[in-house]
Amino acid sequence: MMIMMKTMKRTIYALGILLTLFHSGANAQSKYFTKSANIKFDASGTVEEILAENKKATFVLDTKTSAVEMGILMKAFEFKRALMQEHFNENYAESDKFPKATYKGKVTNLSNVEFRVNGTYLVKMVGKLTMHGVTKDVPATGGIQVADGKVSGYANLQILLSDFGIEIPGLVKDKISNKVTITVKVWLDPLP
Amino acid sequence: MKKYFLLVALATLCSFVSLTNAFAQEPVGLLDLVGDSTTEVEYVKNAFKSTRIINSQSIEMLGAGSLDFRVLHRFGPVNSGAGNLFGLDEASTRFSFDFAPTNDLLVGIGRSSRGQKEFDGFIKYDLLQQSQGLRTVPLTVVLVAGMTLSSTTYSDPTVTNFFTSRMSFFQQILLGRKFSDDISLQLSPTLIHQNLVTYASDPHNIIALGVGGRVKITNRVSFTIDWTHPFNSVQSSIKHNDPLAIGFDIETGGHVFQVHFSNSVGLNERTEITETTDNWLKGGIRLGFNLSRVFQL
Numbered sequence: 001m002m003i004m005m006k007t008m009k010r011t012i013y014a015l016g017i018l019l020t021l022f023h024s025g026a027n028a029q030s031k032y033f034t035k036s037a038n039i040k041f042d043a044s045g046t047v048e049e050i051l052a053e054n055k056k057a058t059f060v061l062d063t064k065t066s067a068v069e070m071g072i073l074m075k076a077f078e079f080k081r082a083l084m085q086e087h088f089n090e091n092y093a094e095s096d097k098f099p100k101a102t103y104k105g106k107v108t109n110l111s112n113v114e115f116r117v118n119g120t121y122l123v124k125m126v127g128k129l130t131m132h133g134v135t136k137d138v139p140a141t142g143g144i145q146v147a148d149g150k151v152s153g154y155a156n157l158q159i160l161l162s163d164f165g166i167e168i169p170g171l172v173k174d175k176i177s178n179k180v181t182i183t184v185k186v187w188l189d190p191l192p
Numbered sequence: 193m194k195k196y197f198l199l200v201a202l203a204t205l206c207s208f209v210s211l212t213n214a215f216a217q218e219p220v221g222l223l224d225l226v227g228d229s230t231t232e233v234e235y236v237k238n239a240f241k242s243t244r245i246i247n248s249q250s251i252e253m254l255g256a257g258s259l260d261f262r263v264l265h266r267f268g269p270v271n272s273g274a275g276n277l278f279g280l281d282e283a284s285t286r287f288s289f290d291f292a293p294t295n296d297l298l299v300g301i302g303r304s305s306r307g308q309k310e311f312d313g314f315i316k317y318d319l320l321q322q323s324q325g326l327r328t329v330p331l332t333v334v335l336v337a338g339m340t341l342s343s344t345t346y347s348d349p350t351v352t353n354f355f356t357s358r359m360s361f362f363q364q365i366l367l368g369r370k371f372s373d374d375i376s377l378q379l380s381p382t383l384i385h386q387n388l389v390t391y392a393s394d395p396h397n398i399i400a401l402g403v404g405g406r407v408k409i410t411n412r413v414s415f416t417i418d419w420t421h422p423f424n425s426v427q428s429s430i431k432h433n434d435p436l437a438i439g440f441d442i443e444t445g446g447h448v449f450q451v452h453f454s455n456s457v458g459l460n461e462r463t464e465i466t467e468t469t470d471n472w473l474k475g476g477i478r479l480g481f482n483l484s485r486v487f488q489l
Contacts, residue, residue: 033225
């Protein structure tokens, strides 16, 4: 009986260790995220500067599948001029109707990135940007920086407002550029 | 023995749960893993395009540091006939500057051309802002207090005139709600106090209720209606009518252009509510426009 108990005990321990290993293996630092991704866009025309910044976007990177996802609340974009922000939400982004933009894509060369080795790794992304009720393929280029276990990154995108059904009235054509450059900066934490 | 069995069962169960979790997560987006849904107080703004519905104050404020230069213009009444080019020969104007030191405070000064050539000033405070999300507030409450100052010569110089006779005051509580993206409504209980009235029998205090609404037609054009009903007779000698205005707000970049028809010629709260004598039904309608240009200081 004693021996049987001992074997039992060992089996249980082994099983426990195995399970623990499996469990942690499934979740081992494979995902990184932030809820304060920084997104800036520049839609400046020839006569006026139109810049906005959003510091509250959500960003998740899955290093196993190379998947990238980003959620952006349109109303969190801040402009220097209050009226510009109002016009952005009311007339262009229509933030009440389309409160959130999302980017869902993949890093095409994530295998180049050594998450345990310090360095800057250039990456490319393909994905779909959904904004103003329209989904469109938008590629991006950027980089991932690893510094002593801390992972950060940036990406640049370029879109045409007309692709997303956002029209610029003739009167302000020279104030607002149809071509908008977007810069994303993230400082990531491992997803527990 | 039993204890170990239980332990094993528990461990297996745990691993199954984590396994099924892992599988269940696959079709769900990555964003869901981090609880992407933000819970914040979201203020409902832009119930109206401008800080005025047409003649009356709206529940709308200006962003901190904004300066709003406004030009109000009213032609004469349509029923003044062809000789007056149906009112277009006449003009009554008001210029004003409104400044927003903070997001919930607005102060303004203006001057009207007509009648008593009044200077006016007001202070407007956003007491409660409609919101949703983390905290739901069903309506916006804005307080307005202002005064007008006549700058013409005294009507009767033979008697002792007091400077205070030139002054009138108004107080309003604006209660408004943006019901949907397209429809906004507001009620504005108003008290007007005139230090000097024409006849002894005229009331110094006038209580009125303003009703205003907006229907958005496109992103840049909305239809507005602005009506005020005074509850006590304003001036015993003249037949008064409720000021009623209907119009359109047209937004073009930094400008809001309000074009409208109204029976009131007055361009501040006092003259609008106490001196409107024209009648809509008899063609006492005036074409008018308000120009608003907002600068960021």
